[in-house]
Amino acid sequence: MPQVTLKINGTEHTLDVAPNMPLxxxxxxxxxxxxxxxxxxxxxxxxxTVLVDGAxxxxxxxxxxTMADREITTIEGLSADGNHPVQKAWNDEDVPQCGYxxxxxxxxxxxxxxxxxxxxxxxIDRAMSGNLCRCGTYIRIRKxxxxxxxxxxxxxxxx
Amino acid sequence: xxxxxxxxxxxxxRRAFLKTTLLASGALLIGxxxxxxxxxxxxxxxxWNPNLYVRIDPDGxxxxxxxxxxxxxxxxxxxxxxxxxxxxxxxxxxxxEQAPADDRYGRQALxxxxxxxxxxxxxxxxxxxxxxxxxxAAAKEWGVPTSECSAAxxxxxxxxxxxxxxxxxxxxxxxTLPAPEVSELKLKSRPSEFxxxxxxxxxxxxxxxxxxxxxxGSDIRLDGMLYAVYQKCPVFGxxxxxxxxxxxxxxxxxxxxxIVPGTDEYSGLQPxxxxxxxxxxxxxxxxxxxxxxxxxxxxxxxxxxxxxxxTLAAEPGETLRHDGDVDATFDRSVTIVEASYHYPFVAHAxxxxxxxxxxxxxxxxxxxxxxxxxxxxxxxxxxxxxxxxEGRIHVNQVRIGGAFGRRSRLDFAVEAAWIARETxxxxxxxxxxxxxxxxxxxxxxxxxxxxxxxxxEGRMIAFDHHFITLGMGxxxxxxxxxxxxxYPAGLVPNFRLRQSIIETHVPTGPWRSPGHSAYCFAxxxxxxxxxxxxxxxxLEFRLDLLSQSFGKPQLDTERGSGTLRVAAEKxxxxxxxxxxxxxxxxxxxxxxxxxxxxxxxxxxGDRFTLDKxxxxxxxxxxxxxxxxxxxxxxxxxxxxxxxxxxxTIAGGSAQQTNFHAHPMLRIDKAPEVECHFxxxxxxxxxxxxxxxxxxxxxxANAIFAASGTRIRELPFRRSGFIL
Numbered sequence: 001m002p003q004v005t006l007k008i009n010g011t012e013h014t015l016d017v018a019p020n021m022p023l024x025x026x027x028x029x030x031x032x033x034x035x036x037x038x039x040x041x042x043x044x045x046x047x048x049t050v051l052v053d054g055a056x057x058x059x060x061x062x063x064x065x066t067m068a069d070r071e072i073t074t075i076e077g078l079s080a081d082g083n084h085p086v087q088k089a090w091n092d093e094d095v096p097q098c099g100y101x102x103x104x105x106x107x108x109x110x111x112x113x114x115x116x117x118x119x120x121x122x123x124i125d126r127a128m129s130g131n132l133c134r135c136g137t138y139i140r141i142r143k144x145x146x147x148x149x150x151x152x153x154x155x156x157x158x159x
Numbered sequence: 160x161x162x163x164x165x166x167x168x169x170x171x172x173r174r175a176f177l178k179t180t181l182l183a184s185g186a187l188l189i190g191x192x193x194x195x196x197x198x199x200x201x202x203x204x205x206x207w208n209p210n211l212y213v214r215i216d217p218d219g220x221x222x223x224x225x226x227x228x229x230x231x232x233x234x235x236x237x238x239x240x241x242x243x244x245x246x247x248x249x250x251x252x253x254x255x256e257q258a259p260a261d262d263r264y265g266r267q268a269l270x271x272x273x274x275x276x277x278x279x280x281x282x283x284x285x286x287x288x289x290x291x292x293x294x295x296a297a298a299k300e301w302g303v304p305t306s307e308c309s310a311a312x313x314x315x316x317x318x319x320x321x322x323x324x325x326x327x328x329x330x331x332x333x334x335t336l337p338a339p340e341v342s343e344l345k346l347k348s349r350p351s352e353f354x355x356x357x358x359x360x361x362x363x364x365x366x367x368x369x370x371x372x373x374x375x376g377s378d379i380r381l382d383g384m385l386y387a388v389y390q391k392c393p394v395f396g397x398x399x400x401x402x403x404x405x406x407x408x409x410x411x412x413x414x415x416x417x418i419v420p421g422t423d424e425y426s427g428l429q430p431x432x433x434x435x436x437x438x439x440x441x442x443x444x445x446x447x448x449x450x451x452x453x454x455x456x457x458x459x460x461x462x463x464x465x466x467x468x469x470t471l472a473a474e475p476g477e478t479l480r481h482d483g484d485v486d487a488t489f490d491r492s493v494t495i496v497e498a499s500y501h502y503p504f505v506a507h508a509x510x511x512x513x514x515x516x517x518x519x520x521x522x523x524x525x526x527x528x529x530x531x532x533x534x535x536x537x538x539x540x541x542x543x544x545x546x547x548x549e550g551r552i553h554v555n556q557v558r559i560g561g562a563f564g565r566r567s568r569l570d571f572a573v574e575a576a577w578i579a580r581e582t583x584x585x586x587x588x589x590x591x592x593x594x595x596x597x598x599x600x601x602x603x604x605x606x607x608x609x610x611x612x613x614x615x616e617g618r619m620i621a622f623d624h625h626f627i628t629l630g631m632g633x634x635x636x637x638x639x640x641x642x643x644x645x646y647p648a649g650l651v652p653n654f655r656l657r658q659s660i661i662e663t664h665v666p667t668g669p670w671r672s673p674g675h676s677a678y679c680f681a682x683x684x685x686x687x688x689x690x691x692x693x694x695x696x697x698l699e700f701r702l703d704l705l706s707q708s709f710g711k712p713q714l715d716t717e718r719g720s721g722t723l724r725v726a727a728e729k730x731x732x733x734x735x736x737x738x739x740x741x742x743x744x745x746x747x748x749x750x751x752x753x754x755x756x757x758x759x760x761x762x763x764g765d766r767f768t769l770d771k772x773x774x775x776x777x778x779x780x781x782x783x784x785x786x787x788x789x790x791x792x793x794x795x796x797x798x799x800x801x802x803x804x805x806x807t808i809a810g811g812s813a814q815q816t817n818f819h820a821h822p823m824l825r826i827d828k829a830p831e832v833e834c835h836f837x838x839x840x841x842x843x844x845x846x847x848x849x850x851x852x853x854x855x856x857x858x859a860n861a862i863f864a865a866s867g868t869r870i871r872e873l874p875f876r877r878s879g880f881i882l
Contacts, residue, residue: 001411018411018441025440029386034378035371037560038439039510040592040818047510075371082370090369094361094785097793098231099368100375100510100560125827132818134510134561135231136796137789138829 004065008033009077017064024048026064027074035075035103039132046131049104050074056111056130075103078110085155086110089148097135105131109145118149175281175341177288181334185217189289189338191281213242213285215293219313219327221246222254223285226264227274228532229257229364230559230566231793232847233786234274236363238282240783244355245286245347247310248326255363260534260554269532269559270567270669272750272845275782279842283346291339296332297324350780350838357838359785364558374558376530379516381585385414386439387578388446389588391431391598394455394811395664396423398430402451407434410448412441415582419574425666426600428544428573435582439589457664461503461604461807467661468606468627472499476625476657480643482709483653485612488621492612496692499608500681502873503805504601506813507670508821511560512595515575518585525552525576530559532566540569541576563797564638564669568600593816600668601806601813603629603639607681612653617693619704621653624682629667630660638673642713646748647682649712650704665808671797672848675749680873683745683856687863697744697860698727714748718777718839722746722755725775725835730757736864739763740770743860745853752849753777753837756795758857762865767880769799769830769858777837778844790846791834798854800824802875803882828882 001016006026015030027033027050036059039047043058050059051073078084086109096102105128112119112127119127124145133141180188190212214222223242229235239255258264266277290310297315298305301322309316313326350357367374392398399418407416413436421430432451436442489495515529525547531537534554542549559566575588590598605628612621628639635658642648643656670676690700701723705716723746727733730742739762746755757773772795781787800823807814815821859870862880870878 018438018444020444021438021440025438029438029440032380033371034373034375034380037375037511038377038589039512042592042817042819044818045510075369078370082366087369091361091365094359094365094789096231096362096365096368097233097789098510098559098561099362099364102368103371106369129825129827132510132823132825134508134563134797134823135789136793136800136824136829138796138824138826139792139832140789141826142829 002065004068006064006067006072007070008072009074020063022060023050023062023064023067023072024059027059033074033076037100037103039101045101046104046108047101049107049131051107051111054111054114056108073107075107078107084110085151086113086144086148088151089144093140093144093147095137095140095144097137101131101133105133105141109141109148112145113149113152117152119145175284177284177338177341179292179334179338181331185330187215187330187333189213189285189292191285191288213246213289215289215326215330217327217330219252219325220254221248221252222256224256224258226258226267228267228269228534228556228559230269230530230532230562232269232274233362233783233789236360237782237786238278239363240355240360241279241282242286244353245283246290248313250355250360252313257556259556260538262535267534268536269562270564272752272848275843275845276751284341284344287344287346288339288341291344292333292336293326293329295336296329299336300324300329300332349840353780357781357784360783361785375511375560376516376528376557377511377514377587377589379528379557379587381516381518384516384585384587385435385437385582386442387433387435387575387586387588388439388442388591389431389433389574389578389594390446390449390451391429391594392453392455393597394453394457395666396425396457397453397455399432400452400454402432402449407445407449410445412436412438413445416445417581419577422544426568426570427540428577429570429598431574433578433581435578435586443591455811458811459664460809464604464661464663471627471659471661472606472608472625474659476659479656479658480648481655485621485623485653485655488653489610489612492621493615494613494692496611496613496689497609498685498688498871499606500684500871501606502604502677502680503807504604504665505670505801505804506596506599506601506806506815506821507563507565508596508818508823509561509563509565512592513571513590514588515572516585516587517575517579519579519583523551526555527552527572527576528555528557529572529575530557530566531569531572532559532562533569537569537572541573544573545576545580563671564673565599568668570598592818596806596816596821597813599813600637600666602670602677603636603667605639605677607678609682609685611689613689613693617695619651619689622647622651623655623657625657625659627659627661629663629665631663633660635660636663636667638667638669641674641678644713646712646714647704649708649710652709664811672749672851675747675848675852679745679747679852680855680859683747683853684859684870687743687860688869696733698723698732701744701746714753718753719746719748721837722753722775722777725837726755726757726773729775729833729835730759730773732757739865741861741864741866743857743862743864745856745860747849747852749852750848751844752846754850754853756853756857758861760858760861760865762862762880765879765881767862767882768828771831771833772854772857774832774834774850775837776834776846776850777839778846778849779841780838780843781836782843787836787846788834791850792832794850795832795854796824796829798851799828799830799858799882802855802858802873805874
């Protein structure tokens with residue numbers, strides 16, 4: 001069985017993975033990092049979004065063996081204490097309903113704000129339209145991203 | 160306030176009472192029980208089984224048990240808010256604990272928008288009873304009458320002297336006092352009395368959701384746990400005769416592969432082939448090599464149903480209700496309007512696919528973690544299917560990644576239980592998206608043939624409705640029944656509802672506001688056609704329909720009219736619209752809730768955009784403003800989404816099995832929603848369902864206003880419009 005060393009949330013993990021096993025299942029079933037969610041398995045819903053070198057990536061399609069030497073951030077590692085501006089804004093706007101898709105939404109939003117610290121609705125819609133929410137929290141996602149941009153600006157640091 | 164509580168039908172006929180216990184930790188436990196509970200009221204801790212409780216710890220923490228499952232409808236936050244409101248404590252001091260499935264708690268289901276109306280009295284009794292007890296304790300310690308004491312933020316104040324005592328300092332004294340009589344409690348019931356209720360409170364699970372902590376069923380990880388996939392026959396109800404199990408067992412990571420004979424019951428253990436492996440990926444990869452000889456009994460198709468519906472339309476059908484004389488009234492009507500409507504099957508497609516984790520302990524106890532809307536039914540079903548006594552089955556409740564009615568069916572849970580017993584190891588069964596959409600309990604398809612007769616004043620004086628629906632063995636299947644008493648029954652003097660049934664093999668079930676969620680589209684669209692034929696404004700026509708009654712309509716017509724008026728007023732109903740833009744209105748009453756929407760759309764060729772929705776909802780007082788608005792906003796998104804969706808059946812199987820073929824709404828098409836609650840002094844009722852049904856017809860009516868094209872079929876693209 002192939003072996004791979006993955007750098008996840010700043011920590012290196014060496015593990016045996018089945019050939020072609022996507023990163024999603026290495027995270028969930030090998031490392032018990034279950035914050036990254038399975039929903040479609042074909043890369044169209046965004047529930048499995050992780051950041052790979054800062055870019056939102058569908059972990060359900062990406063073989064784990066191709067992820068060596070990359071910086072992988074999962075929802076568990078976005079911040080040490082849940083106080084990333086996006087996480088704070090997500091709570092203050094009370095975005096989640098069922099909440100299942102929100103880890104992926106938050107990572108996509110964090111990546112957007114890295115690129116564009118003051119996105120408008122059109123920017124948000126473009127960046128976030130790969131992430132499905134069956135409960136329909138889209139209005140609040142727009143609001144929360146704007147609020148997160150504000151929090152980040154107030155903190156004066158990087159998002 | 161009345162000492163009695165409502166039963167399932169809303170009748171106040173059971174007595175509730177309170178009991179207190181001082182725990183060894185020094186914490187005070189206050190429980191609410193009722194005569195409906197055989198153990199209630201007996202003395203002693205062992206036999207006292209409160210169906211709801213509040214615990215106050217010596218450190219001042221207030222713990223409230225949340226008994227019902229939460230799938231995003233927000234009860235885990237809203238219900239403890241009710242207790243906190245009545246107990247006069249600060250929300251930051253409240254801690255919420257999820258209860259396991261246990262009959263002591265009474266009904267623990269999610270569905271029918273029943274959580275709020277069922278829980279309202281108990282929650283207030285618990286909070287208020289605890290408050291009275293603590294006030295009594297403070298008064299006793301001070302030697303003053305309780306009437307001189309007041310409470311706020313977890314502190315009792317003796318008004319004349321200004322002395323104060325924190326709740327936490329009063330627990331021992333409180334435990335020595337008799338529990339207050341429920342009949343003596345003055346319960347808060349009006350929005351004007353609320354401080355916490357009606358405010359915007361973020362969900363109690365947010366900190367865990369937002370940091371990816373394991374709270375969903377599919378997040379459960381147990382020592383030595385294996386992962387299972389379960390292959391069922393693509394044709395509904397098919398059975399596995401044989402399979403290449405030897406080969407599958409030889410594949411990497413696979414530990415077990417076996418046939419499950421199953422039963423004929425759709426909502427029970429369906430036949431299939433289980434593959435169990437060290438990881439989900441290996442189990443699912445092995446499935447690619449699985450070859451099964453299936454025995455199937457039908458090849459149902461959507462096209463076949465449509466043919467049958469056409470034939471049945473010409474027949475009279477069974478008359479379910481007939482008020483007055485419809486045919487004679489048609490003869491004297493000045494205008495007759497006729498139209499036919501249709502909607503297809505639709506899958507639930509919750510973001511978290513069906514899953515269940517099961518562990519058969521050496522003691523013989525079976526423990527389960529399942530995202531289930533009915534944890535108690537789940538235990539019964541598993542007990543019956545596996546022959547394990549219910550008392551030996553423990554069901555843990557987990558947060559649910561979307562439900563919408565799908566998880567009221569517990570096929571996935573009994574499958575996991577069977578596989579865990581067969582393998583003797585803890586097992587997590589996870590359905591793929593394809594499993595989930597190919598083996599749903601779909602919202603049933605239906606056909607409606609309407610005929611309305613108008614008087615010379617343009618009033619609807621006769622209404623004939625032939626509903627062609629789906630059934631098994633001559634009985635309508637789940638979600639396919641139309642109540643003979645539903646709106647507009649009782650509002651039209653000559654009213655007839657007829658029904659014909661097409662036999663089906665497709666599993667169907669409740670889908671967010673079952674029945675209503677589909678047929679509201681049909682008749683709220685048709686009423687626009689009738690208003691147009693009568694030369695009347697669609698709003699005015701609807702208000703007029705609610706202005707008179709014949710017999711006993713199911714709904715409160717004033718509350719119904721109220722929602723229409725508010726939605727119309729906020730939308731500026733009647734304002735001049737630019738070319739290619741339009742407003743549409745629709746109203747519905749279901750699950751004791753009233754909702755009206757005005758949709759504002761713009762069209763560009765065959766594309767439409769839903770720009771904004773103005774919603775007015777009356778479900779009585781609002782508990783959590785955030786959760787309530789979330790439900791309305793979500794219902795609008797879901798309603799818009801569903802105008803684009805269908806599940807078609809061919810060769811006995813569902814044809815759309817992943818999201819690429821099921822284009823649910825994405826953020827770039829999400830409309831603005833302006834939500835208005837009419838907060839009356841009526842008891843609060845549920846909000847998960849009522850705002851959904853009128854969304855699609857409001858949009859269809861707006862598209863008509865913008866384009867002149869009437870949409871009589873879902874999805875909208877069948878009438879030439881895409882989002």
